[in-house]
Each structure stands twice: as structure tokens, then as C-alpha cells.
Amino acid sequence: MTTMTTMTDTSTAADAPAPAATTDGSVQLRLDGTWLTVCAAARLTPGRGVAVLLPDGRRQAALFLDRAGRLYAIDNRDPFSGAAVLSRGLVGSADGRPFVASPLLKQRFDLETGRCLDDDEAGVGVYEARVSA
Amino acid sequence: MHPNAPVATPDTPPEKTLVLVGHGMVGQRFLEALAEQGLTTTHRVVVLCEEPRPAYDRVQLTSYFSGRTPDELSVTDAEFIEKHGIELHLGDPAEHIDRRARTVTSRSGRTLAYDTLVLATGSVPFVPPVPGKDAAGCFVYRTIEDVLAIEAYAKENATTGAVVGGGLLGLEAAGALQGLGLGTHIVEFAPRLMPAQVDDGGGAALLRTLTGRGLAVHTGTGTQEILTDDAGAVRAMRLSDGAELEVGLVVFSAGVRPRDQLARDCGLAVGERGGITVDERCRTSDPAVYAIGECAQAADGRVYGLVAPGYEMAQTAAAAIASGDDCDAAFTGADMSTKLKLLGVDVASFGDAHGAAEDCLDVSYADSRSGTYKKLVVGADGTLLGGVLVGDTEAYGTLRALTGSVPPVPAEQLVLPAGAGAAPALGPEALPGDAVVCNCHNVTKDAVQACATLPEVKKCTKAGTGCGSCVKLIGQLLPQSGDQGLCGCFAQTRQELYEIVRTLRIASYQELLDRHGRESARGGEGCETCKPAVASVIASLAPAIGADGYVLDGEQAALQDTNDHFLANLQKNGSYSVVPRIPGGEITPDKLIVIGEVAREFGLYTKITGGQRIDLFGARVEQLPLIWAKLVDAGFESGHAYGKALRTVKSCVGQTWCRYGVQDSVRMAIDLELRYRGLRAPHKLKSAVSGCARECAEARSKDFGVIATASGWNLYVGGNGGATPRHADLLAQDLSDAELVRLIDRFLMFYIRTADRLERTSAWLERIDGGLDHVRDVVVDDSLGICAELEALMADHVTHYRDEWGETLADPERLARFVSFVNAPESPDPLVAFVPERGQIKPDLPLLTLRPLEGSSAR
Ligand code: SRM
Ligand SMILES: Cc1cc2nc3c(=O)[nH]c(=O)nc-3n(C[C@H](O)[C@H](O)[C@H](O)COP(=O)(O)OP(=O)(O)OC[C@H]3O[C@@H](n4cnc5c(N)ncnc54)[C@H](O)[C@@H]3O)c2cc1C
Ligand code: SF4
Ligand code: FES
Numbered sequence: 002m003t004t005m006t007t008m009t010d011t012s013t014a015a016d017a018p019a020p021a022a023t024t025d026g027s028v029q030l031r032l033d034g035t036w037l038t039v040c041a042a043a044r045l046t047p048g049r050g051v052a053v054l055l056p057d058g059r060r061q062a063a064l065f066l067d068r069a070g071r072l073y074a075i076d077n078r079d080p081f082s083g084a085a086v087l088s089r090g091l092v093g094s095a096d097g098r099p100f101v102a103s104p105l106l107k108q109r110f111d112l113e114t115g116r117c118l119d120d121d122e123a124g125v126g127v128y129e130a131r132v133s134a
Numbered sequence: 135m136h137p138n139a140p141v142a143t144p145d146t147p148p149e150k151t152l153v154l155v156g157h158g159m160v161g162q163r164f165l166e167a168l169a170e171q172g173l174t175t176t177h178r179v180v181v182l183c184e185e186p187r188p189a190y191d192r193v194q195l196t197s198y199f200s201g202r203t204p205d206e207l208s209v210t211d212a213e214f215i216e217k218h219g220i221e222l223h224l225g226d227p228a229e230h231i232d233r234r235a236r237t238v239t240s241r242s243g244r245t246l247a248y249d250t251l252v253l254a255t256g257s258v259p260f261v262p263p264v265p266g267k268d269a270a271g272c273f274v275y276r277t278i279e280d281v282l283a284i285e286a287y288a289k290e291n292a293t294t295g296a297v298v299g300g301g302l303l304g305l306e307a308a309g310a311l312q313g314l315g316l317g318t319h320i321v322e323f324a325p326r327l328m329p330a331q332v333d334d335g336g337g338a339a340l341l342r343t344l345t346g347r348g349l350a351v352h353t354g355t356g357t358q359e360i361l362t363d364d365a366g367a368v369r370a371m372r373l374s375d376g377a378e379l380e381v382g383l384v385v386f387s388a389g390v391r392p393r394d395q396l397a398r399d400c401g402l403a404v405g406e407r408g409g410i411t412v413d414e415r416c417r418t419s420d421p422a423v424y425a426i427g428e429c430a431q432a433a434d435g436r437v438y439g440l441v442a443p444g445y446e447m448a449q450t451a452a453a454a455i456a457s458g459d460d461c462d463a464a465f466t467g468a469d470m471s472t473k474l475k476l477l478g479v480d481v482a483s484f485g486d487a488h489g490a491a492e493d494c495l496d497v498s499y500a501d502s503r504s505g506t507y508k509k510l511v512v513g514a515d516g517t518l519l520g521g522v523l524v525g526d527t528e529a530y531g532t533l534r535a536l537t538g539s540v541p542p543v544p545a546e547q548l549v550l551p552a553g554a555g556a557a558p559a560l561g562p563e564a565l566p567g568d569a570v571v572c573n574c575h576n577v578t579k580d581a582v583q584a585c586a587t588l589p590e591v592k593k594c595t596k597a598g599t600g601c602g603s604c605v606k607l608i609g610q611l612l613p614q615s616g617d618q619g620l621c622g623c624f625a626q627t628r629q630e631l632y633e634i635v636r637t638l639r640i641a642s643y644q645e646l647l648d649r650h651g652r653e654s655a656r657g658g659e660g661c662e663t664c665k666p667a668v669a670s671v672i673a674s675l676a677p678a679i680g681a682d683g684y685v686l687d688g689e690q691a692a693l694q695d696t697n698d699h700f701l702a703n704l705q706k707n708g709s710y711s712v713v714p715r716i717p718g719g720e721i722t723p724d725k726l727i728v729i730g731e732v733a734r735e736f737g738l739y740t741k742i743t744g745g746q747r748i749d750l751f752g753a754r755v756e757q758l759p760l761i762w763a764k765l766v767d768a769g770f771e772s773g774h775a776y777g778k779a780l781r782t783v784k785s786c787v788g789q790t791w792c793r794y795g796v797q798d799s800v801r802m803a804i805d806l807e808l809r810y811r812g813l814r815a816p817h818k819l820k821s822a823v824s825g826c827a828r829e830c831a832e833a834r835s836k837d838f839g840v841i842a843t844a845s846g847w848n849l850y851v852g853g854n855g856g857a858t859p860r861h862a863d864l865l866a867q868d869l870s871d872a873e874l875v876r877l878i879d880r881f882l883m884f885y886i887r888t889a890d891r892l893e894r895t896s897a898w899l900e901r902i903d904g905g906l907d908h909v910r911d912v913v914v915d916d917s918l919g920i921c922a923e924l925e926a927l928m929a930d931h932v933t934h935y936r937d938e939w940g941e942t943l944a945d946p947e948r949l950a951r952f953v954s955f956v957n958a959p960e961s962p963d964p965l966v967a968f969v970p971e972r973g974q975i976k977p978d979l980p981l982l983t984l985r986p987l988e989g990s991s992a993r
Contacts, residue, residue, distance in 0.1 A: 095622065
């Protein structure tokens with residue numbers, strides 16, 4: 002589902018993964034069978050998200066990059082509050098699986114499945130994302 | 135209710151009536167035991183309570199002076215009383231018992247017929263018959279009413295007080311007088327303090343430490359007379375050695391006497407030296423009448439003045455009432471072990487502390503420098519019989535549980551402090567399974583270990599819910615109790631991470647995680663708990679470790695909570711609020727107008743905050759830079775309402791205008807706010823400066839509060855409003871401007887260095903070993919020799935401070951993140967919408983109501 006990409010690592014740590022040079026290329030989301038180009042890969046910061054407005058002008062996706070350079074996209078709307086804020090949450094990992102914690106009331110969502118880790122009955126949709134050259 | 139009126143529903147009248155006289159700690163425990171035995175369903179239970187309030191924690195009485203309210207001291211759960219249909223009559227003592235008719239008559243005239251009568255009347259303080267003992271200003275120390283009366287009297291009439299009696303209760307009372315800010319004397323007839331609990335060596339260690347804390351201790355001296363003034367109020371006290379102490383108030387704490395008068399009057403047997411005689415089932419000489427707690431003389435002939443034996447008697451009596459003649463519960467005597475913190479000094483004694491057994495030996499260790507004294511009493515065969523610990527009671531739980539057995543290591547090793555000679559490698563593992571870990575509730579190590587967490591232990595076994603002295607040992611017996619780690623990613627505490635970052639100069643979260651994180655978390659993404667916590671540590675050490683102080687640069691940007699990331703506070707609908715800094719709450723009309731204009735232009739909801747500034751709500755992400763461009767232009771800076779950082783320093787108008795003011799509180803508030811603005815801390819920091827003791831700025835509810843005096847400033851620390859309010863404690867008095875700033879610098883940096891994540895100064899001060907005294911030692915007396923370093927760190931912070939909004943606006947790259955959508959920078963979020971209310975806007979909520987995640991806390 003996700004495509005590998007590498008990003009400039011902005012940390013100054015001596016032994017952090019060596020910064021790879023691929024800041025070019027653009028990020029795409031798969032919607033109804035077609036790939037929508039959303040932004041330059043260089044706009045993303047590892048561990049942080051951005052929001053994407055989908056073509057219907059209402060729906061939104063939250064796009065994340067992890068430190069290994071993997072991309073994830075889930076629905077941006079926090080099902081607990083109704084506000085479109087998941088892209089502004091903090092990314093983390095639990096048992097090796099990436100999640101984002103809602104910035105409002107901190108419920109966590111698995112970035113691969115959209116499942117809410119703190120409430121079996123809640124979840125959000127997921128999108129395929131990739132970097133195209 | 136009419137006397138004798140039936141209480142239960144008419145269709146199931148309980149057959150029998152049980153009357154309890156006295157609702158103290160033991161009485162309440164007895165009611166709980168009745169309920170556990172199912173007796174509340176078979177009996178009508180009526181309680182006569184002399185005090186105007188239901189049972190409360192008498193043991194913790196003195197904590198009233200550190201802020202516990204009478205309500206918080208309560209040990210009575212109204213729901214419990216109601217659920218079990220218990221009739222509780224407050225302020226209505228029993229006055230007469232007619233054993234033949236089996237009735238009790240109360241002061242209000244109630245006559246209650248009983249089948250079973252239980253006396254739990256406790257004790258009454260003993261007041262020696264010295265002339266003047268009834269003068270105004272003489273008190274005893276036993277009830278909440280006593281405490282309130284002492285407090286009220288001291289406020290109006292006394293600056294110095296004396297306590298008659300240097301035993302456990304006397305020291306408690308002395309703690310209360312100190313808590314009231316009175317100069318305090320203790321007069322003890324015996325040659326040492328706490329004669330009943332400790333030996334000469336222990337008493338000497340105690341004396342040294344207490345004298346060091348400003349108490350005047352007079353041992354080996356009696357009280358001869360209380361001298362009064364013309365109005366009949368206490369003015370001084372004459373001692374047996376002829377000396378006169380000028381005091382405005384006297385508290386008698388010379389021991390207690392069992393309250394057995396009711397029993398005597400109705401012909402029940404009482405002991406020679408008082409106390410209602412009971413057998414092993416706690417029955418008096420009349421089988422229908424039981425006596426428990428401090429009013430009873432147990433089957434072993436002793437009257438126990440401690441709560442744990444009382445609880446055991448309560449259990450025994452309830453079991454005896456439940457099972458009648460086949461009762462196998464018995465109270466044959468109890469251990470007099472105690473562990474106390476008196477006036478900040480830990481004191482414990484257990485088992486045969488005085489070495490009364492034949493052929494026993496004692497092993498002791500004394501260090502007068504640190505005020506530590508330890509003595510163990512060992513039998514001829516090596517059995518540990520008891521001991522006394524003063525100053526360091528670390529080993530109390532383990533030693534008490536080992537009493538009666540031969541310890542696995544020689545006794546002399548057990549008294550040596552850790553690090554001296556061979557390590558006393560005696561952990562809780564060494565305890566046998568049937569060792570009693572919690573004395574109050576008689577809970578064994580095995581029972582504790584059947585549970586997984588402390589809350590579970592408390593719920594299932596009640597261990598730890600009495601005096602609390604066993605909680606530490608329980609913690610050591612529970613699985614993974616050693617894991618104090620910050621979160622699933624780090625096994626270290628925040629303080630440990632702070633030290634790692636500081637000493638190894640690690641300026642990167644990833645590096646910290648990959649090198650120092652838990653094995654399983656290394657190389658991962660971290661989590662929402664440790665990321666902001668580490669970001670805060672790095673930010674507060676930034677200049678010292680060579681990191682960039684700007685919180686949104688590079689990796690730091692990815693670590694911050696959304697509020698810090700957008701330098702604004704996220705609201706429930708996804709919009710943000712904007713709080714410009716208004717130092718000290720002082721603002722010019724022109725600046726006020728700018729705020730008004732900005733709010734009007736962007737249509738923001740505007741509100742005066744509780745922190746003497748103005749909050750503008752309802753800004754969308756992409757509006758934040760536009761709004762701040764105008765504010766920065768007019769000379770405003772970020773107010774850090776979003777950060778775990780200094781919020782506001784509130785001020786009162788002070789000397790400049792106020793007829794009472796003695797210092798310029800506004801100027802000082804502004805100076806302090808500008809000095810500490812932007813400082814990142816484990817939690818938010820608030821402050822205030824008042825121009826005189828009227829305290830209009832509410833400085834004592836702040837993390838650091840300053841109150842003007844005629845000759846300078848008083849500094850208070852550890853105050854808190856919010857969910858768990860706490861009044862700040864006085865750290866130092868009459869400081870000059872420079873001394874004040876220097877002390878605050880040190881205090882804040884010491885807090886930042888040692889506090890836990892999201893721990894306000896109030897909670898920190900309560901938690902750290904030694905509390906306020908320790909903090910004072912460190913920041914006032916430089917006992918750790920770190921003050922120069924703390925000051926240097928603060929100086930670094932002050933020189934490197936830059937306004938985050940000013941910096942952000944100056945950098946187009948940083949500004950690029952302030953968009954709702956990465957692919958449509960111009961579009962606003964269609965879900966952020968508003969409707970009008972009272973002439974302003976409010977969020978038009980998309981649909982749902984917010985439901986907090988269990989265990990989550992507001993950030
Ligand atoms: C705006 C304001 C209420 C108001 O309309 O007056 C406010 C608003 C919030 N407070 Fe507060 N507090 C405000 C004054 C206070 C005060 C009064 C004071 O400072 O004099 C207190 C009690 C004093 C204290 O802190 O000791 C206060 C105690 C809290 C607490 C409880 C803290 C505690 O230690 O128990 C929280 C929760 C937390 O920090 O974990 C909190 C948290 C919050 C948060 C940050 C909750 C959140 O995450 O959304 C609110 C966000 C503000 C925003 O979005 O802009 N707020 N809050 C006040 C802003 C003052 C300012 O100018 O900065
Ligand atoms: C300041 C202080 C500190 C202490 N610290 C410790 C400690 O650290 N460890 C420890 O183990 N113990 C400590 N104690 C002792 C402990 O509080 C007592 O052992 C315990 O409270 C005894 O409980 P009780 O129910 O028997 O008596 P009490 O708690 O005294 O309760 C008896 C109740 O009966 C009421 N009463 C009396 N006569 C009548 C009547 N005729 N009709 C109706 N009601 C009546 C009284 O008003 C009182 O409310 C301390 C005591 C004090 C005062
Ligand atoms: S605290 Fe004192 S100086 Fe300040 S406003 Fe109140 S009365 Fe005036
Ligand atoms: S020993 Fe008192 S609560 Fe456990």
C-alpha cells in the first residue's frame with residue numbers, strides 16, 4: 002500500500018539515519034482509482050502530518066511521513082469531535098505499528114488500518130499514498 | 135426521628151438493634167466490619183456520635199495545617215451509611231446506659247433499646263492539674279474542633295505557643311503550632327522526647343534535629359503554672375526549674391485517658407488505670423456490651439493508644455457478634471509498632487523497642503550529623519525482637535515484617551546505612567509469605583502479591599489505606615513496581631532524561647530514543663507522551679547543550695503538541711486562540727485599541743482571561759500569521775498560552791496608586807514576566823506579585839508568588855489553583871529585588887531539573903524527598919552546591935530569549951506550515967464554522983459532543 006521514499010532528515014544527531022537526498026518527487030493519494038498529486042515530497046516533515054483537501058471541496062485526508070520515510074494517509078476528521086484535526090496530531094509507534102494521537106482528546110488511530118486503538122467502535126478511513134518521481 | 139421509631143421498611147423489620155456509641159476511627163471501621171459480616175441487614179444499626187461531624191482521620195489531624203480541609207479528612211462515606219441503612223446521629227452523645235432495661239439515653243433525649251451495645255468512645259486528653267489550666271488560650275489537641283479553635287485563637291492573640299508534653303501527640307501539636315507560624319516550645323517532663331516510643335539515643339537524635347528546625351525543647355522539666363493577664367488570658371508559663379516562658383497559647387498534650395465514664399456509671403468492670411475491661415472477643419463484663427478502640431482495656435491488660443489495634447478490635451467484635459459462641463476471632467494484644475513523620479522527622483519503633491525481653495542485646499548506629507539513629511533489639515538466638523529508627527526509616531516495613539524471625543543477614547548490617555560496609559542486601563524478597571506487611575489491616579505479603587497493582591491491593595485487602603506507612607513496601611512487592619519510566623518508549627523518569635540530555639548534550643529526540651530508549655522502542659516513532667516531554671527538556675536546556683532555542687526548528691517541530699506547533703491553542707472545532715503577552719496585566723490604551731481592532735478585523739471572539747490578559751478565539755490556521763503580523767507590529771509578543779512555559783505574572787496595582795501598597799508590585803511583576811517569558815518547564819508556570827499583605831493579586835495560589843513587605847519581598851512557592859488547589863509556602867522573607875530574582879532563578883531551574891512530566895510545582899514540592907525544607911536547603915543554602923549552575927542556566931535562557939512569533943513571521947519557510955491544506959493553501963477548512971451569540975461568534979460544532987479519552991488529561 003505504501004511506497005518507500007526517503008526524506009531529508011533534519012535532525013542533527015550524529016548517528017541518526019544518514020540523510021538521503023530525495024527531496025524531489027511529489028506525493029500522490031489514490032482516490033477512486035486515480036492518483037491525485039497533492040504536494041512536493043519536500044513539504045513533509047518526518048513525524049508530523051499535513052491536511053489535504055480532496056476534490057469535492059469538503060472531504061479531507063491527513064498525510065503523514067514516518068522517520069523511515071514511509072507515507073500514510075487517513076481521514077482527517079476526528080470521529081470523536083467532528084473537527085478535522087488528525088493531521089495535527091503527534092505520530093508515534095506502539096508494538097512497531099505507527100499511530101497518530103488526536104490533538105484534541107488524544108485517542109490514537111493506527112495509521113495503516115485507521116482503527117482507533119482506544120475504542121474498538123471507532124475508526125477512520127485510509128488512503129493509499131506514494132511518492133512519484 | 136422519634137425515639138425507637140422503626141427504620142427499616144415495615145415488611146421486613148430487622149429483629150435486632152445494635153447501638154454504637156462513638157463514631158471515631160474505630161467506630162467507623164466497626165461499621166464497615168458489620169457490613170462485611172452482613173449484620174447491617176439483620177440489625178437496625180444506630181450510631182450516637184458526640185462530635186458535630188462523622189468519623190474523620192484523627193491520625194492526620196495535623197495535615198489540616200498543611201491545607202487538608204475537614205472534609206478531606208473525613209473517613210465516612212455518606213453513600214456507605216445510606217446504603218446500609220445506618221442511623222447516624224451527629225452531635226448527640228450517649229449520656230446514660232441502663233443495662234437492665236437494655237437502653238441508652240442520649241443528650242437530646244433519645245432512648246434507644248438495644249440488643250447489642252458497642253462502646254467506641256475513644257479517649258480524652260489528660261490535662262495535668264496545674265494552676266491556670268483553664269485560662270483563655272489553653273487548649274487540648276484531639277478533634278477538628280480543637281484545631282479550629284487553636285487556629286482562631288492564635289490568629290488574634292498569639293505569636294508564641296507552648297506544648298505541654300513531648301510524646302507523639304505533643305510533637306503533633308507542636309507541628310500544628312509551627313504550621314500556624316507560631317514560635318514553638320515543647321515542655322516534656324521525661325528526660326527525652328517521645329519517651330514511650332524511643333530510647334535515649336533516639337530521643338537525642340530527635341532533639342538535635344528538632345532544635346535545628348527552630349523548636350525550643352525543654353526536657354526534664356515540668357509545667358508549674360500558667361500565668362494570665364488581667365483579662366484572664368494566657369501570657370506566660372512557669373516551669374519547674376523556675377524559668378518563665380512568654381507564651382500566648384498553651385496546648386496540653388500530656389497523654390490521654392480512656393473515656394470509660396459511661397461504663398463506670400452503669401457498673402461495667404474497668405481496669406485499675408482506666409479502660410473498659412474486655413475479653414478476647416472484646417466483650418465487657420456484660421455479654422451484651424462490647425468495647426473497642428482506645429476506650430477498652432484489652433484481654434492482655436493493655437490500653438492501646440494507636441489506631442491499628444483499634445481496627446483489629448473492631449474486626450474482632452463484629453466477627454464475635456456475627457458468630458456468637460462459635461467465634462474464633464480473638465484480640466489478644468497487638469504490636470505497638472508505629473512509623474510517623476513528626477515535624478518532618480521520620481520516627482519508627484516496632485516490636486520490643488525497649489529491649490524488655492530477657493537476655494536480649496541491642497545493636498545501634500548513630501550519626502549525629504545527619505540526625506540518624508537506629509537500634510535493633512535481638513534475642514539471644516538471633517531473633518529480631520524490635521527496634522527504633524529515627525531520621526531514616528527506609529527499612530521499617532521490612533524490619534517490622536521480619537520481627538519474630540532470625541533475619542537472613544547479621545543485625546549490624548541491617549543498621550548500617552546503604553553504602554557503608556557490606557550492603558544490607560535485605561530486600562522485601564527476604565520476607566516470608568506470611569509476614570504481615572500492613573499492620574493496620576493485618577495483610578500478609580502473600581495477600582498483597584495476589585494483586586497486580588497498588589489500587590487493586592487497596593481495594594481487595596485494604597492494605598495501605600490506614601496509616602499508609604506500608605505503601606512503600608507494598609510497592610516493592612508488586613510486579614514491575616520498579617518501572618518508573620516516562621512511557622512505553624523510555625524506562626527513565628523525566629528527571630533522569632533531563633540529566634542524560636544535560637550531561638551528554640543530546641540535542642536530538644531521535645538520538646535520545648535510539649540510544650537511551652527501551653530496547654523495543656529504539657528506531658521507532660516514539661509516542662505522544664515522550665515527544666513533547668523531551669522537546670521541553672531540550673528547549674529548557676537549549677543554550678547549554680547547543681540546541682536551537684526556537685521550538686519549531688528541524689526535528690523539534692515534529693515533537694511539539696499541536697499548540698506549540700502552531701504557537702496557538704487548539705479549540706474544540708479545529709480553530710485556534712491567540713493570547714498576546716501583557717506583562718503584569720499592564721496595558722496602554724493604544725495597545726488595547728490594537729487588540730480590539732485586530733479582533734474586529736478577523737471577527738474573533740474576545741474575552742478577558744483569568745490571567746489578566748485578553749484571549750482572541752476562532753482564528754483559522756492560515757489567519758494566525760496575519761493576525762500576529764499586526765500584533766507584533768504593535769509591539770506585542772507571544773503570550774505562550776500554548777506552551778508548558780511561563781504564563782502570566784499577575785499584579786495588583788500596588789504602591790503607585792493603592793493607599794495600602796508598600797512596594798511597586800506592577801514593576802516587579804513586569805520585570806519577572808519579562809525575565810522568565812518563554813521558559814519551557816515540565817508544566818505551565820504562573821506567578822503574581824501583590825503590593826501588600828492584602829494579596830489582591832492572589833500570589834499564594836501561584837507556582838511562585840511574591841508579596842511585598844515594608845522592607846522587601848516575601849517569596850512563596852508551590853501554589854496552585856486548578857483542580858487541586860494549594861496555598862504556596864513561604865520560601866524566604868524580606869528579600870531585596872536582586873535576592874528575590876536570584877532565588878526565583880534557582881527555584882525554577884531546580885524544579886525544571888527534577889520535576890516529573892506535567893507535574894506542577896505544587897505536586898512536585900509535595901512529592902520530592904524532604905519537601906519544602908529540602909528545596910530551601912538547595913536553593914537558599916546551596917546544600918548541593920548547584921546554585922551557580924542553576925543561575926547560569928537561567929542567565930542563558932534570559933540572554934537567548936527570542937519572541938517565537940516575531941521569529942516565525944520573519945521566515946517564509948516557517949510560515950509555510952500555517953495553511954489548512956498543503957494542496958490548497960488559500961482554502962479555509964470548511965468544517966470551521968461559527969454562529970453568532972451575544973454579539974460575537976461561537977463554534978458551530980460539526981455534530982459530535984466531545985467525550986474525553988479515559989485517563990487523558992487536559993494539556
Ligand atoms: C483562557 C483561560 C480561561 C479564561 O477564559 O479565563 C484558560 C483556558 C484554558 N486553560 Fe486554564 N485558563 C485560564 C486561566 C486559568 C487559571 C487562572 C489563572 O491563571 O490565574 C487557572 C487556575 C490557576 C492555576 O493554574 O493554578 C487555570 C487552570 C487550568 C488547568 C488546571 C491546572 C492545574 O494545575 O490543576 C488546566 C489543565 C492543565 O493545565 O493541565 C488548564 C488548561 C486550560 C486550557 C489550556 C485547556 C485546553 O487545553 O484547551 C484552556 C485553553 C486556553 C485557550 O485555548 O486559549 N487551566 N487556568 C485562562 C487563560 C489565562 C491566561 O491569560 O493565560
Ligand atoms: C494528633 C493525633 C495524631 C495521632 N497519630 C497517630 C498515629 O500516627 N498512629 C496511630 O496509630 N495513632 C495515632 N493517633 C491515635 C489515634 O487517633 C487513635 O488511636 C484513634 O483515633 C482511636 O480511635 P477510637 O475510635 O478508639 O477513638 P476516637 O477516634 O477518639 O473516637 C471516639 C469518638 O467517640 C466519641 N464519643 C466519646 N464519648 C461519647 C459518647 N458518650 N457518646 C457518643 N460519642 C462519644 C468521641 O467524640 C469521638 O469522636 C493520633 C491521635 C491524635 C489526636
Ligand atoms: S495587594 Fe495591597 S497594594 Fe495591592 S491592590 Fe491589594 S491592597 Fe493594594
Ligand atoms: S500499616 Fe497502616 S495502612 Fe498498612
